[in-house]
Structures are given as structure tokens and as C-alpha cells.
């Protein structure tokens with residue numbers, strides 16, 4: 001059985017979770033899916049890129065990372081100062097791109113993904129902004145090169161949204177979607193339904209590990225904007241620019257508003273909407289992220305706390321709803337793992 005040689009670029013929370021799972025389950029995954037996942041390279045910002053053609057000692061690298069030591073201190077590995085230098089100089093069967101690449105340009109993730117796809121190497125990623133900003137281009141490049149490009153974790157983490165919409169519902173004509181796509185914002189709004197202030201709800205979310213110390217991306221809606229752009233690019237085939245998605249955050253909501261909505265039987269929710277005037281992503285686009293009062297009869301009113309939901313409209317299925325956890329490194333890692341397995345299966349079939 002030939003190995004599935006993986007470049008793992010990004011060794012933060014998600015990258016380390018993946019390394020642990022791949023280390024612990026390599027044999028099981030090989031037996032079940034026909035290729036043995038073998039991490040041949042790891043890259044991060046601080047130390048650069050390490051590579052061993054026969055596979056890295058993941059347990060030793062994880063121990064070094066936990067102890068705060070550089071990942072480059074491994075016997076027998078080749079080292080490059082940056083991930084892109086290492087990618088250009090080495091070979092693999094798959095890029096797992098799990099860096100954090102900011103909204104300004106989606107870099108360095110975008111360059112890493114283009115490098116792999118241009119060389120006919122499949123890409124799986126949890127890195128939202130490169131896909132939000134250039135998802136249609138990356139998907140088209142992957143199609144031309146006849147390799148996979150998968151980004152399950154970029155929307156609702158490991159809850160299978162993208163694979164469901166693009167594979168499970170292949171052949172349908174997408175029309176629109178609505179959803180609650182940010183766990184932090186939904187947790188805060190759920191807390192506020194009983195009159196808790198925004199500040200207290202945010203503090204509770206931070207104590208629960210659901211909100212970052214700097215929660216801006218979540219509470220101002222930028223994270224949800226990225227997800228709307230990813231869905232537009234990968235499900236509808238339409239690349240949006242960031243300014244095409246109107247966005248209003250939840251920071252100025254008074255507890256009274258949330259309480260009034262709840263007293264009337266409804267709920268305040270941070271709603272993402274994506275709709276096209278023509279079928280299959282054609283015509284004029286409506287894309288927005290904003291707080292809305294939804295009536296009790298709306299399914300999104302019942303999605304509480306860190307749970308997320310997406311209601312998808314397409315012909316001929318009419319309406320499909322996906323509900324599940326929307327955050328957490330393990331869930332994000334699980335989404336990337338499912339993408340790796342999808343690639344392994346495809347390669348096992350083709351070999």
C-alpha cells in the first residue's frame with residue numbers, strides 16, 4: 001500500500017490536533033481507506049518548514065511544540081526558512097493548509113494552495129480567507145488540474161456543509177441560503193434572550209473558551225462574511241468581493257432588544273443571507289450579515305448557543321437544513337480529516 005504523503009502547513013491548534021490524530025490512527029486509516037497518511041513535512045511561521053521523505057516523527061515534534069521548542073530540532077530532517085520555500089523544494093501527495101491567513105489578502109495560505117494545485121497536488125484547508133477571496137479561482141484551478149480542492153472546515157467547522165451541498169446535493173440548482181454561521185455571536189445572542197447585557201454575555205463566552213480575547217472578527221460579523229463568500233464561491237460558483245457582502249455586527253445590540261424579541265416568542269439572531277436573482281448563482285446577488293428578529297416558527301430561532309445552522313434552497317429538493325456545532329479546534333480538525341480521507345479514497349480508487 002502506498003503512503004499518502006502529506007505536507008501539513010500550519011501547526012497551531014488545528015494542525016497539532018491533526019498531527020495527533022494522524023499519528024494515533026495512521027494504521028486504522030490505512031486499513032479502512034487504502035492509503036496510509038504519512039506527514040512528510042510540517043511548516044509554521046516561527047520555525048519554517050521541516051521535511052523527511054519517509055515521514056516525520058509526529059510524537060517527537062508534538063512534544064517539542066508543547067515544550068515551546070522549535071520543530072526544526074528533529075534528527076535527519078531537511079529545513080527551509082519558510083513554508084513556501086519548503087513546498088517548492090519537496091514532493092507530496094496532498095497539502096493540508098491550516099495556517100491563519102488574514103482577510104487583507106489571504107496570504108500566505110493562498111500562495112501555498114496555488115503552489116500545490118499548479119503542481120497537480122490536491123489541497124484541503126480550514127483557512128477561510130484564501131477561499132473566501134479566491135475560492136472560485138482555486139476550485140477552477142483544481143478542476144483543470146483534475147485534483148481535489150476541499151475546504152470543509154471553513155464553514156461550520158466539521159459539520160459537513162460544503163460536502164453535503166456540493167456532493168450530496170450534486171445536480172441540484174442552488175438558489176439561496178440563510179444561516180447562523182458564527183458560534184460566538186450566536187452564543188452571545190442566546191445569552192441575551194433573558195436580558196443579559198452584551199458585555200456580560202461576551203465575558204461569559206470568553207470564560208467558556210468560545211470567544212477570543214479579541215472577539216472582533218466574530219462579533220462584528222467579519223468571520224460570517226468570509227463564510228458567505230466561501231459558500232458563494234464553492235456552492236454557487238460565484239466569486240464575491242468583500243464589499244459585496246453588507247455587514248452589521250452585534251456589538252450595539254441592547255439587552256432590551258433581545259429580551260423584547262424573546263418576550264414576543266421570537267429570537268434575535270445574527271443571520272447570513274445569500275441569494276441570487278437567477279438560478280445556480282446567476283443574476284444579481286444579495287449577500288448580507290446582520291442581526292434580525294426571527295419568529296418562533298423560523299428554524300433559526302431554535303438554534304441556540306454555539307450551535308450553527310444553514311437552510312439551503314435548491315431545485316428540486318426545495319429546502320435542506322443542516323444543524324451542528326460551528327466551532328472548536330477538534331471539530332475544525334475533524335473537517336480537515338474528513339477532507340484528507342476523501343482525497344485518500346479518491347487516490348486509492350485511481351491507483
Ligand SMILES: NC(=O)c1ccc[n+]([C@@H]2O[C@H](COP(=O)([O-])OP(=O)(O)OC[C@H]3O[C@@H](n4cnc5c(N)ncnc54)[C@H](OP(=O)(O)O)[C@@H]3O)[C@@H](O)[C@H]2O)c1
Pocket residue numbers: 009010011012013014015043044045046047082083098099100101108126127128153154157327328329330332
Ligand atoms: N480553531 C478553530 O476552531 C477553527 C475553526 C475553523 C477554522 N479554523 C481555521 O483553521 C486555521 C488554523 O486554525 P488554528 O486555530 O490552528 O490557528 P492557530 O492556532 O493560530 O495556528 C495557525 C498556524 O499557522 C501558522 N502560520 C501563520 N503564518 C504562517 C506562515 N507564513 N507559514 C507557515 N505557517 C504559518 C502559525 O505558525 P506559528 O505556530 O509559528 O505561529 C500557526 O502554526 C485558521 O485559518 C482558522 O481560521 C479554525
